[in-house]
Amino acid sequence: MNTRHPSPALLLFVGVLGLSACPTLYAADAPAYVPVAAQSSLSFSGTQQGERFTGVFRDFDARIAYAPDQLPGSHIDVTIRLKSLDSKSQDRDSALAGADWFDFAKFPTATFHAATIRISSAGPVGDADLTIKGKTKRISFPFTWKNDSGKNVLDARVTLDRLDFGVGAGEWADESVAGRKVDVVVHLVLASAPAAAAPAATAGKPAAAPAAAPKH
């Protein structure tokens, strides 16, 4: 163990270096968007007893700052309110709410933060921290970004292992009832975010969706 304290000057130097390297503080933000609730969806599909089922989370906030030529200022932030889950079966929904699965009571939300977005040969990829049930995992989030009749559309599909997040732990861990792999499908039709610092619009509540936010 080194017992010598580093000099204050060095600390300052390292601090300044750290700050300037931190893109979210200094880089100009890329244009920001929020999803148009009625046209966007966050769905997933898994298997139960050999059968594929799909579910959606109807209530989530998302804020996407992205421009291919402003990558340092690009980031994606999503908060999902888990109790808006609908898997087309009340029994399954209430099981998924329980402590062995998502544990809504203790962990009402899941979050996704992609602070870095890079361009790979296949297109843009976010390096994201996904937090479900209090467990955070770094995932790579490849997506497509298209312009569809004047609106930007983000599409992505990632496959998660539910056990990375302790979802379906304990006796459910083996795959005899539910498969481990869950495909998550993201389809966001985007509108420009309302002017700076406004809270992200809430998807799934059309009334709260921003009405034709002004372009900047």
Add this chain to the structure above:
Amino acid sequence: MATATTVPGRWGGLSRLFHWGMLGLFLVIVPLGLYMADLPLSKQKLKLYALHKSIGLTLLALAALRLLWRSTQRRPSLPPMPAWQERAASATHVALYALMFLVPLAGWLFNSAAGFPLQWFGQVNLPALVDANPALKSLAREAHELGAWTLVAFVALHAAAALKHHFIDRDRTLALMTPGVKAPGTGVDP
């Protein structure tokens, strides 16, 4: 249900196999259904549900095969008995056949309306009869439960009548369906 012609002798081997084999499965599936429904959610519970549904689907298929087979067979003639008893017996048989289909179909409907997967012994997945539908779900559940109890009641009546013919009337009714049972008193096969 009454077939125009009857024949002397007893029910053939395959008919008897269907009859007693299905009784064996009913003796498993009904207690299983009653037991499993009250369990708290666990993997074990889902396994028992899966077993119940698998046996139920097997019974549904057997009911169809049994009815098909029956249409190729001639019914053994009953021993002499009052006409009302014969009528009551055939009415009971019609009800039993109807319930052999209705109960598992209501179970399947319930399962479908609940949006649950349906697998036969972990081998084949069967399609849902309808889309998930909470209102239909509780209706189908009631129908399944009521149907199951009605089936149990008719089986009890039917079995009691068969035993009454054997032990009280001492006729060959039970022997018609039961391997190894001889008509009382006569010591001969029907």
